[in-house]
Amino acid sequence: MEHEYDDLVERVRRIRNVENASSVLNWDQEVMMPEKGVEARAQELSTLSSIKHEILTDDETGEILDSVKPNGEDEEAVVREIQREYTRSVEVPDELVEEISDTSSRAHPVWKKAREKSDFDEFAPTLERLVELKREYAEEIDPDRDPYAVLFDDFEPYIDLETAERVLTNLRDSIKPLIDDIRDSDVEVEKVLGSEYTDERQREIAETALEEMGYDFSRGRLDTSPHPFTSGNTFDARVTTRFTNPLDALMSTIHEMGHALYIQGLPDEGYATPLSEARDLTVHESQSRLWENHVGRSRAFWDYFAPKLNQTLETEVSPGALYRSVNEVSPHPVRVESDELTYHMHIVLRFEIEKDLIRGEIEVDEVPGIWNDKVEEYLGIRPENDAEGCLQDIHWSHGSFGYFPTYSLGSVLAAQVFDAADDEIEDLNGKISRGNFSHLRDWLKEEIHRHGKRYETDDLIRRVTGDDLNVDPFVEYAEEKFGEIYGV
Amino acid sequence: MEHEYDDLVERVRRIRNVENASSVLNWDQEVMMPEKGVEARAQELSTLSSIKHEILTDDETGEILDSVKPNGEDEEAVVREIQREYTRSVEVPDELVEEISDTSSRAHPVWKKAREKSDFDEFAPTLERLVELKREYAEEIDPDRDPYAVLFDDFEPYIDLETAERVLTNLRDSIKPLIDDIRDSDVEVEKVLGSEYTDERQREIAETALEEMGYDFSRGRLDTSPHPFTSGNTFDARVTTRFTNPLDALMSTIHEMGHALYIQGLPDEGYATPLSEARDLTVHESQSRLWENHVGRSRAFWDYFAPKLNQTLETEVSPGALYRSVNEVSPHPVRVESDELTYHMHIVLRFEIEKDLIRGEIEVDEVPGIWNDKVEEYLGIRPENDAEGCLQDIHWSHGSFGYFPTYSLGSVLAAQVFDAADDEIEDLNGKISRGNFSHLRDWLKEEIHRHGKRYETDDLIRRVTGDDLNVDPFVEYAEEKFGEIYGV
Numbered sequence: 001m002e003h004e005y006d007d008l009v010e011r012v013r014r015i016r017n018v019e020n021a022s023s024v025l026n027w028d029q030e031v032m033m034p035e036k037g038v039e040a041r042a043q044e045l046s047t048l049s050s051i052k053h054e055i056l057t058d059d060e061t062g063e064i065l066d067s068v069k070p071n072g073e074d075e076e077a078v079v080r081e082i083q084r085e086y087t088r089s090v091e092v093p094d095e096l097v098e099e100i101s102d103t104s105s106r107a108h109p110v111w112k113k114a115r116e117k118s119d120f121d122e123f124a125p126t127l128e129r130l131v132e133l134k135r136e137y138a139e140e141i142d143p144d145r146d147p148y149a150v151l152f153d154d155f156e157p158y159i160d161l162e163t164a165e166r167v168l169t170n171l172r173d174s175i176k177p178l179i180d181d182i183r184d185s186d187v188e189v190e191k192v193l194g195s196e197y198t199d200e201r202q203r204e205i206a207e208t209a210l211e212e213m214g215y216d217f218s219r220g221r222l223d224t225s226p227h228p229f230t231s232g233n234t235f236d237a238r239v240t241t242r243f244t245n246p247l248d249a250l251m252s253t254i255h256e257m258g259h260a261l262y263i264q265g266l267p268d269e270g271y272a273t274p275l276s277e278a279r280d281l282t283v284h285e286s287q288s289r290l291w292e293n294h295v296g297r298s299r300a301f302w303d304y305f306a307p308k309l310n311q312t313l314e315t316e317v318s319p320g321a322l323y324r325s326v327n328e329v330s331p332h333p334v335r336v337e338s339d340e341l342t343y344h345m346h347i348v349l350r351f352e353i354e355k356d357l358i359r360g361e362i363e364v365d366e367v368p369g370i371w372n373d374k375v376e377e378y379l380g381i382r383p384e385n386d387a388e389g390c391l392q393d394i395h396w397s398h399g400s401f402g403y404f405p406t407y408s409l410g411s412v413l414a415a416q417v418f419d420a421a422d423d424e425i426e427d428l429n430g431k432i433s434r435g436n437f438s439h440l441r442d443w444l445k446e447e448i449h450r451h452g453k454r455y456e457t458d459d460l461i462r463r464v465t466g467d468d469l470n471v472d473p474f475v476e477y478a479e480e481k482f483g484e485i486y487g488v
Numbered sequence: 489m490e491h492e493y494d495d496l497v498e499r500v501r502r503i504r505n506v507e508n509a510s511s512v513l514n515w516d517q518e519v520m521m522p523e524k525g526v527e528a529r530a531q532e533l534s535t536l537s538s539i540k541h542e543i544l545t546d547d548e549t550g551e552i553l554d555s556v557k558p559n560g561e562d563e564e565a566v567v568r569e570i571q572r573e574y575t576r577s578v579e580v581p582d583e584l585v586e587e588i589s590d591t592s593s594r595a596h597p598v599w600k601k602a603r604e605k606s607d608f609d610e611f612a613p614t615l616e617r618l619v620e621l622k623r624e625y626a627e628e629i630d631p632d633r634d635p636y637a638v639l640f641d642d643f644e645p646y647i648d649l650e651t652a653e654r655v656l657t658n659l660r661d662s663i664k665p666l667i668d669d670i671r672d673s674d675v676e677v678e679k680v681l682g683s684e685y686t687d688e689r690q691r692e693i694a695e696t697a698l699e700e701m702g703y704d705f706s707r708g709r710l711d712t713s714p715h716p717f718t719s720g721n722t723f724d725a726r727v728t729t730r731f732t733n734p735l736d737a738l739m740s741t742i743h744e745m746g747h748a749l750y751i752q753g754l755p756d757e758g759y760a761t762p763l764s765e766a767r768d769l770t771v772h773e774s775q776s777r778l779w780e781n782h783v784g785r786s787r788a789f790w791d792y793f794a795p796k797l798n799q800t801l802e803t804e805v806s807p808g809a810l811y812r813s814v815n816e817v818s819p820h821p822v823r824v825e826s827d828e829l830t831y832h833m834h835i836v837l838r839f840e841i842e843k844d845l846i847r848g849e850i851e852v853d854e855v856p857g858i859w860n861d862k863v864e865e866y867l868g869i870r871p872e873n874d875a876e877g878c879l880q881d882i883h884w885s886h887g888s889f890g891y892f893p894t895y896s897l898g899s900v901l902a903a904q905v906f907d908a909a910d911d912e913i914e915d916l917n918g919k920i921s922r923g924n925f926s927h928l929r930d931w932l933k934e935e936i937h938r939h940g941k942r943y944e945t946d947d948l949i950r951r952v953t954g955d956d957l958n959v960d961p962f963v964e965y966a967e968e969k970f971g972e973i974y975g976v
Contacts, residue, residue, distance in 0.1 A: 013531070013535075014535055017531050017532045017534075017535035017536070018539070020531075020532050021509055021510075021532045021535075021536060022509075024512065024516055024532070025513075028512055028516060032520070034705065034707055034726075036706050036707045037707070037720075038723075039756075039759070040508060040721050040722075040724050043501070043505050043508075043760060044505045044509045044512070046505075047501075047502055047505035047506060047509075048505070048506070048509060051506070216524075217522065218522055218523045218524050219522055219523075219525070220522055221522055233528050235524045235526075235527045235528040236521060236524065238522075268527070271527070271528070272528075
């Protein structure tokens with residue numbers, strides 16, 4: 001029995017080593033690779049991907065999974081996660097996987113060009129094909145279930161779609177009035193610190209923040225890339241950022257660092273198995289949003305960090321002005337330009353539209369109109385064209401339907417987790433205001449990071465927060481913070 | 489028939505993509521990876537290496553090789569190279585390969601510690617085991633041949649050992665008198681430009697040289713690492729250097745660039761097959777040495793480059809002084825600290841010792857004494873201890889016997905190749921002195937780079953130089969250059 005479990009683990013390690021190699025190659029491509037290297041890199045990644053697929057879907061993997069008898073909680077978790085991965089991989093015919101992969105490769109330049117020209121019609125046939133293919137994909141996995149629920153499972157396997165729908169609907173209904181009130185408020189928040197600061201200064205600030213917050217540079221790096229991201233494993237969790245203006249760059253860096261602290265906090269033991277892997281997107285995003293919003297956008301943080309920032313930039317901006325500036329609410333048609341609050345309306349509208357698209361309740365050519373109407377309804381502004389409307393995001397061109405909601409679910413969970421930490425750590429805000437982040441970091445590691453994929457997500461959320469995923473803590477947090485700033 | 493060739497190529501591409509992925513991982517490890525990443529990286533590289541081995545030694549590879557009928561020169565070359573690789577891989581039992589790999593992994597820290605303490609006895613048992621294992625390895629491949637010749641084949645498959653021995657003996661006998669004369673000469677060459685210049689200035693100089701000489705930055709990068717190296721493929725050939733002082737850094741960078749120009753000059757067509765791969769170590773080293781020594785250490789180059797260097801460093805050193813400084817001959821016990829001329833004596837003595845060791849003509853414990861005697865005989869100095877004697881180089885701790893000679897063979901070939909280029913390019917030195925490097929670069933690409941592994945090495949050498957590998961051009965070049973500088 002034990003022998004079979006060991007065989008399974010050896011196979012899993014092999015798969016993970018190949019995936020981790022691909023991850024380094026992807027990082028290098030975004031951060032270091034010279035322009036012409038793409039030709040070689042595409043072939044390397046494609047070969048590694050097919051090798052991984054072959055090891056995973058090999059008959060022997062199935063045989064081991066059929067006969068293995070896991071012993072204890074940890075082994076059960078490993079078998080559960082691999083079984084899930086195996087089943088998803090063997091249920092979808094290779095030809096369909098390839099067609100989806102080919103179609104989305106070809107979709108990317110089409111989407112890019114359509115966005116440049118702000119011409120949705122140019123992208124519509126491709127989007128239609130991707131919707132069809134993803135419906136087929138969902139049907140192969142489970143013809144009896146709602147196809148969108150099946151797709152959502154790919155990104156968030158252990159939170160059911162009903163929960164996600166309930167949370168996002170509550171979120172929409174709770175924060176829309178708040179956004180409306182802020183729009184009507186007379187308070188003007190001043191944006192401070194523009195784009196006149198050098199990259200070197202901005203880097204210095206970002207590095208200081210990461211060091212203070214406990215990011216381990218012996219297990220990571222900070223670099224720049226056009227789209228900030230985090231990648232790696234517990235031994236080597238790398239962060240990228242971009243230097244635009246000091247505050248945006250800092251918030252973006254802290255966000256990515258939140259992801260990286262999760263990865264660095266995974267256990268060395270069980271490396272290259274699910275026991276040393278982060279839970280899925282919602283939990284991951286909860287960690288980045290917790291550090292970005294509940295720490296980085298808190299008054300306590302700015303009381304501590306303002307002098308350091310002022311010293312580096314040779315400025316004299318007050319903690320209060322910095323705090324207010326990073327919390328400015330200003331509806332924008334583009335998701336990635338949005339503030340902490342209005343951001344969620346962007347997610348909700350994408351969620352509503354992609355659900356209806358996959359379920360066949362709306363047609364592709366209706367998307368631009370519905371999109372713009374929803375932006376107007378939720379945010380009080382209307383996109384001027386499709387480039388800043390339904391063509392703004394890359395995700396659908398990748399065939400990713402079901403990904404967007406995890407962004408907001410992560411924020412919602414972040415508020416729950418921060419509340420739980422606040423209950424258990426004495427004077428947490430006081431600690432943050434004195435630059436003492438270690439209690440929070442250790443608590444997150446103890447409660448979440450060190451468990452890897454030991455627990456299913458809904459189970460983990462209950463263990464950490466004592467509750468199911470729900471919007472109340474986020475709404476309370478948002479009403480308090482933005483209410484105070486905007487006098488609403 | 490054609491079908492089988494296509495199957496072979498597909499298999500080769502797969503192998504090469506895995507190897508190229510490993511190459512990126514190795515580059516990252518040397519240049520970018522944070523300290524603790526080594527744990528994950530070792531596992532990734534080990535998995536990729538075993539996957540590569542499995543694809544190469546798969547029965548199907550053998551079956552395809554048995555039945556494939558190559559059509560034309562290019563297909564014949566691909567089959568020849570893969571057949572050779574396959575045969576070497578299947579002839580050696582996996583257990584022996586693993587034992588060699590394990591033993592050399594363990595040997596590395598032992599060698600390092602022994603070198604730190606300058607205590608050969610501590611390394612001797614490990615070296616003895618490695619010698620035994622490599623003898624066994626050679627015997628598995630061909631029990632009827634001289635084992636050193638079999639090992640040499642791993643690094644230089646298409647130059648026979650007799651040729652190498654003849655060349656290296658001639659080299660030793662021709663340049664020893666020259667070194668002796670220089671030692672007796674009254675001329676003192678002044679070293680200019682010390683370690684007081686910033687890395688930024690040294691980088692600027694190195695980048696300027698690479699741009700001028702035609703290194704394509706859209707297919708490569710320049711970074712720093714403790715041990716400069718070049719890696720990659722025709723789409724992405726990266727160079728590293730280290731900044732010590734402006735002239736050493738520049739010569740080291742140009743050396744690596746010579747390797748990189750070879751790689752960048754390989755054809756895009758046939759990528760990930762032997763047709764887009766560099767010939768073995770001697771030819772590779774001929775390209776680095778040609779650019780480093782025949783260009784970078786030439787008077788013509790300094791007539792052109794001195795003003796640029798002076799401008800960057802805000803100095804006023806004459807072209808003649810720079811030219812003499814980079815050509816200073818000064819025997820040193822350490823190979824990597826040696827000049828262009830005395831360097832070869834280091835190679836010759838390693839070659840003589842490792843040949844005798846593998847053939848069982850000397851014992852491991854005799855090595856330090858023989859080493860020091862040879863240094864004294866060839867260079868007129870004696871190492872003060874084993875750290876600067878037989879423990880100085882890492883190669884034997886890797887189990888690499890047969891690698892060293894290719895360094896000198898490369899220099900010898902560089903002189904032959906430069907002579908051929910000089911015959912065919914009108915006023916080559918004049919062109920270099922005007923900073924026009926494109927004719928030389930194009931000629932090398934046309935004559936050598938674009939062929940990949942199409943020709944066996946000895947055949948390629950005859951095609952390019954009209955002659956077999958021989959020392960005459962190198963000796964003539966060295967006598968003329970150093971004779972003029974040292975008045976001997």
